[in-house]
Amino acid sequence: MTSRISFELNATDGKARTGVINTPRGEIRTPAFMPVGTAATVKAMMPESVRSTGADILLGNTYHLMLRPTAERIDRLGGLHKFMNWERPILTDSGGFQVMSLAGLRKLTEKGVTFKSHIDGSKHELTPERSMEIQKLLGSDIVMCFDECPALPADRDRIAESMRLSMRWAERSKEAFGDRPGHALFGIVQGGLEKDFREESANALREIGFDGYAVGGLAVGEGQEAMFDCLDYAPDMLPVDKPRYLMGVGKPDDIVGAVKRGIDMMDCVLPSRSGRTGQAFTRKGVVNIKNARHADDPRQLDAACTCPACSNYSRAYLHHVFRSNEMISGMLLTWHNLQYFQDIMDGMRNAIAAGTFEAWEKDFHEGRAQGDIEPL
Amino acid sequence: MTSRISFELNATDGKARTGVINTPRGEIRTPAFMPVGTAATVKAMMPESVRSTGADILLGNTYHLMLRPTAERIDRLGGLHKFMNWERPILTDSGGFQVMSLAGLRKLTEKGVTFKSHIDGSKHELTPERSMEIQKLLGSDIVMCFDECPALPADRDRIAESMRLSMRWAERSKEAFGDRPGHALFGIVQGGLEKDFREESANALREIGFDGYAVGGLAVGEGQEAMFDCLDYAPDMLPVDKPRYLMGVGKPDDIVGAVKRGIDMMDCVLPSRSGRTGQAFTRKGVVNIKNARHADDPRQLDAACTCPACSNYSRAYLHHVFRSNEMISGMLLTWHNLQYFQDIMDGMRNAIAAGTFEAWEKDFHEGRAQGDIEPL
Numbered sequence: 103m104t105s106r107i108s109f110e111l112n113a114t115d116g117k118a119r120t121g122v123i124n125t126p127r128g129e130i131r132t133p134a135f136m137p138v139g140t141a142a143t144v145k146a147m148m149p150e151s152v153r154s155t156g157a158d159i160l161l162g163n164t165y166h167l168m169l170r171p172t173a174e175r176i177d178r179l180g181g182l183h184k185f186m187n188w189e190r191p192i193l194t195d196s197g198g199f200q201v202m203s204l205a206g207l208r209k210l211t212e213k214g215v216t217f218k219s220h221i222d223g224s225k226h227e228l229t230p231e232r233s234m235e236i237q238k239l240l241g242s243d244i245v246m247c248f249d250e251c252p253a254l255p256a257d258r259d260r261i262a263e264s265m266r267l268s269m270r271w272a273e274r275s276k277e278a279f280g281d282r283p284g285h286a287l288f289g290i291v292q293g294g295l296e297k298d299f300r301e302e303s304a305n306a307l308r309e310i311g312f313d314g315y316a317v318g319g320l321a322v323g324e325g326q327e328a329m330f331d332c333l334d335y336a337p338d339m340l341p342v343d344k345p346r347y348l349m350g351v352g353k354p355d356d357i358v359g360a361v362k363r364g365i366d367m368m369d370c371v372l373p374s375r376s377g378r379t380g381q382a383f384t385r386k387g388v389v390n391i392k393n394a395r396h397a398d399d400p401r402q403l404d405a406a407c408t409c410p411a412c413s414n415y416s417r418a419y420l421h422h423v424f425r426s427n428e429m430i431s432g433m434l435l436t437w438h439n440l441q442y443f444q445d446i447m448d449g450m451r452n453a454i455a456a457g458t459f460e461a462w463e464k465d466f467h468e469g470r471a472q473g474d475i476e477p478l
Numbered sequence: 479m480t481s482r483i484s485f486e487l488n489a490t491d492g493k494a495r496t497g498v499i500n501t502p503r504g505e506i507r508t509p510a511f512m513p514v515g516t517a518a519t520v521k522a523m524m525p526e527s528v529r530s531t532g533a534d535i536l537l538g539n540t541y542h543l544m545l546r547p548t549a550e551r552i553d554r555l556g557g558l559h560k561f562m563n564w565e566r567p568i569l570t571d572s573g574g575f576q577v578m579s580l581a582g583l584r585k586l587t588e589k590g591v592t593f594k595s596h597i598d599g600s601k602h603e604l605t606p607e608r609s610m611e612i613q614k615l616l617g618s619d620i621v622m623c624f625d626e627c628p629a630l631p632a633d634r635d636r637i638a639e640s641m642r643l644s645m646r647w648a649e650r651s652k653e654a655f656g657d658r659p660g661h662a663l664f665g666i667v668q669g670g671l672e673k674d675f676r677e678e679s680a681n682a683l684r685e686i687g688f689d690g691y692a693v694g695g696l697a698v699g700e701g702q703e704a705m706f707d708c709l710d711y712a713p714d715m716l717p718v719d720k721p722r723y724l725m726g727v728g729k730p731d732d733i734v735g736a737v738k739r740g741i742d743m744m745d746c747v748l749p750s751r752s753g754r755t756g757q758a759f760t761r762k763g764v765v766n767i768k769n770a771r772h773a774d775d776p777r778q779l780d781a782a783c784t785c786p787a788c789s790n791y792s793r794a795y796l797h798h799v800f801r802s803n804e805m806i807s808g809m810l811l812t813w814h815n816l817q818y819f820q821d822i823m824d825g826m827r828n829a830i831a832a833g834t835f836e837a838w839e840k841d842f843h844e845g846r847a848q849g850d851i852e853p854l
Contacts, residue, residue: 143799143806148786171773171798179776179794187790397547400555410524414563418555422518422547429522429805 107243107286107313109345113455117337117364120454123314123345125243126284127183127191130158132345133361133454135447136193136369137440141166142176142186145374146432147440149188155409155437156444159191159244161369164236165200168226169219173239181241193369194242196233196275196290198249199318199350210250212267230274242285246316247275249290254324261294268292268318269306276310286313288347291339294319295332304339314345317365321350330359337364354383354446358466361450362459373443377436380424382411384442385469389417391435395477396421409441410434483619483662483689485721489831493713493740496830499690499721501619502660503559503567506534508721509737509830511823512569512745513816517542518552518562521750522808523816525564531785531813532820535567535620537745540612541576544602545595549615557617569745570618571725572609572651572666574625575694586626588643606650618661622692623651625666630700637670644668644694645682652686662689664723667715670695671708680715690721693741697726706735713740730759730822734842737826738835749819753812756800758787760818761845765793767811771853772797785817786810 109132111121123130137144137152139160144152152160162182167173176185183189198215201208205217214229233248249268252260272289279287289307293299307315317336320329329351337346347367348360357368373383380392384404389396391403399417407413411420411434423431446466453462485508487497499506513520513528515536520528528536538558543549552561559565574591577584581593590605609624625644628636648665655663665683669675683691693712696705705727713722723743724736733744749759756768760780765772767779775793783789787796787810799807822842829838 141799141802141804142795143804146805146809148806148809170802171794175774175794178774179792185792185795185798187795398551398554416555416561418547418551419518419561419563422561426517426546428517428519429808430519430524432805433522433524433809 106283109314109343111343113457115454115457115459116362118361118450118454118459119364119366120451121345121366123191125191125286127189127243128158130191130367131447131451132366133447133450134158134367135357135443136161136367137374137443138163138369138371139186139188139192140371141170142182144436144440146378146429146436147374149186151437152188152440153190155441156448157440159193160188162192162194162240162242163200164194164197164233164240165204167194167240168197168228168236169221169224173236177239177241183241191243192241193244193367194237194240194246195349196246196248197228197236198233199251201228202251202253212270214248215250230271231278234275234278238282244286244288244314245279247272247287247289247312249292249318251292251319251322252294254294254319254322256294258296258299261292261296262299265292265294265299265303269303272307273310276312288312288314288316288345290316290318290349291336292319295324295328297332297335300332300336301339304336308341312344314347314367315340316347316349318349320348321352321356326356326359329356330363333360333363333365354443355467355470357443357446358450358463361454362463373439374436377434377439378432380431380435382435383439384474386472386474387470389474391417391420391424391431393421399478401475401478403438404442407438407441407445409438411438482659485690485719487719489833491830491833491835492738494737494826494830494835495740495742496827497721497742499567501567501662503565503619504534506567506743507823507827508742509823509826510534510743511733511819512537512743513750513819514539514745514747515562515564515568516747517546518558520812520816522754522805522812523750525562527813528564528816529566531817532824533816535569536564538568538570538616538618539576540570540573540609540616541580543570543616544573544604544612545597545600549612553615553617559617567619568617569620569723569743570613570616570622572622572624573604573612574609575627575726577604578627578629588646590624591626606647607654610651610654614658620662620664620690621655623648623663623665623688625668625694627668627695627698628670630670630695630698632670634672634675637668637672638675641668641670641675641679645679648683649686652688664688664690664692664721666692666694666725667712668695671700671704673708673711676708676712677715680712684717688720690723690743691716692723692725694725696724697728697732702732702735705732706739709736709739709741730819731843731846733819733822734826734839737830738839749815750812753810753815754808756807756811758811759815760850762848762850763846765850767793767796767800767807769797775854777851777854779814780818783814783817783821785814787814
């Protein structure tokens with residue numbers, strides 16, 4: 103335990119890195135996958151179950167929490183950690199991305215953005231200063247700069263304009279964040295798929311100086327190839343001694359490809375959202391448990407997995423409870439998916455430390471290429 | 479562990495009894511409350527969590543399981559215990575009650591009942607012989623006779639006719655059940671609220687001879703007073719050395735009143751169903767967590783409860799996740815309700831053993847009469 107947040111890089115293998123972010127609330131082993139606890143809960147999971155999968159840190163959403171139950175209420179109740187019974191580190195996003203994707207009628211100015219709540223239509227404002235205030239009220243350990251993120255594709259002018267606004271907001275975020283020992287502020291590189299803009303954005307952020315750096319504005323519809331092209335250069339523009347966070351990513355092979363390119367942290371709703379819709383990620387690819395082929399199948403979902411869904415139940419049971427709309431379906435498949443994602447992270451951390459990342463990655467892709475076990 | 483099912487009565491206090499039903503799958507401490515695992519899951523709960531509340535036995539529904547995933551499929555998969563990951567005892571009902579309450583278009587004959595599935599409209603038949611077969615395929619530890627249960631109020635002729643049919647079916651159930659060491663068959667007393675019919679029914683069942691006796695046909699709309707009137711005499715008509723099971727009961731005060739009158743086992747969906755709709759049972763009465771008064775309340779749901787909902791969360795959190803339609807709402811409130819019901823059973827077992835049931839009952843009613851803690 104430490105009173106300041108620091109990052110130790112323990113090993114690299116190619117561009118892939120492994121290390122530890124030390125925080126007063128515990129260690130975050132990197133590369134780290136952060137399950138998403140949107141509205142102060144990782145959907146369908148008890149927090150102790152999330153922890154049991156190996157998660158060191160959760161992500162909370164500023165946009166959702168500011169609308170309900172509100173940041174002020176969470177502050178009065180002792181902060182987000184206590185509220186949701188998760189004592190380990192929490193990273194909060196800035197709200198900018200959800201304003202773009204969820205809110206109604208928004209108005210963007212130099213000052214910030216006004217928008218209507220998707221829950222009740224009420225009017226709200228987010229600015230860099232207000233986002234910092236909300237994330238402080240929540241008690242977030244890792245705070246994200248408030249930024250604006252255009253949907254791709256967009257023309258170069260729009261991307262440049264948006265990126266430069268985000269850089270001015272990054273400066274205001276840093277100013278508003280102030281000096282908060284034990285809490286970190288991360289800047290967010292923007293610039294779409296334009297290398298020169300990414301360079302300009304990274305330089306602007308390094309000039310301001312942050313505890314970590316996120317690559318933003320990806321995984322918004324550009325496809326894996328375009329994302330990897332960007333990740334071939336974007337992490338190299340960032341300081342080697344600070345954590346690098348790729349926001350909103352992704353599928354298992356996205357995650358592996360990002361780590362290979364020098365990313366240390368990621369988050370995504372995919373394992374929990376897919377779990378609730380009957381989709382499981384396994385070492386042999388994706389399994390749709392609602393498929394009739396599983397109805398009589400006594401075998402495990404993923405024979406190499408240690409989660410409760412794989413240890414205690416057959417595919418036939420998982421199929422039955424999904425078809426019956428039973429809550430345990432979402433509970434078990436979410437648990438499995440989160441376990442699998444954490445197992446991937448654990449595998450990569452060990453492989454990078456051992457200098458065997460390339461072999462690990464080959465195994466990973468070969469397993470998934472096999473496809474699911476044959477029907478009985 | 480034993481290879482036969484036996485009942486030991488350890489103490490009585492007034493008419494209240496405490497003891498143990500020994501089965502090859504473990505002890506059932508009585509009085510026992512059985513959570514309902516309708517479709518091979520206690521809704522919103524992992525089975526290990528159900529066990530942690532103190533439940534020794536679950537109830538499974540023949541009607542639901544025969545329709546989906548079917549008894550034959552569960553048998554092929556190794557039985558209901560393995561299928562749903564619950565290694566302790568399971569009692570299954572006979573299907574008769576749900577045919578009455580859920581199925582479409584049914585036709586009743588001396589042989590049995592044909593009906594249409596509420597899931598897909600497919601046609602099915604249940605007879606005493608088929609019900610015994612299904613419960614055997616499921617691997618049930620305590621099997622219930624197939625019976626017919628008229629809705630109350632009904633006229634005396636209808637009640638007598640139905641009861642006598644159920645007694646003929648009880649005989650056929652016993653014959654079809656055969657000799658199955660390690661498995662028990664319970665008869666079900668019918669007769670509505672008519673004491674003479676209850677007597678006739680109890681005598682008919684004792685004549686046939688069962689491992690335990692249920693009081694059926696109550697908690698079907700007659701009200702607590704009428705039910706207690708019936709329970710003032712019905713248990714006394716049954717052998718003292720066999721367990722007595724009151725089917726489908728009930729609210730906490732129903733349960734306490736039934737145990738006071740000599741009942742040993744009960745089951746009800748109430749704790750789980752209420753949990754999913756935001757209703758919590760506490761030592762100080764019912765709490766509706768969706769009520770706005772809880773939005774800022776940092777206090778526990780029930781300060782004397784050890785469940786995760788009460789140990790780790792505020793009322794404000796429980797209110798927030800209910801309002802946000804988060805699955806953890808149903809998960810936590812169901813857990814709490816099941817814990818509270820099991821705590822009541824534990825309290826009664828200890829009080830009966832100590833000869834202090836009357837004092838315990840007074841405390842129970844006084845606590846609930848206080849009503850919920852004052853709003854802040």
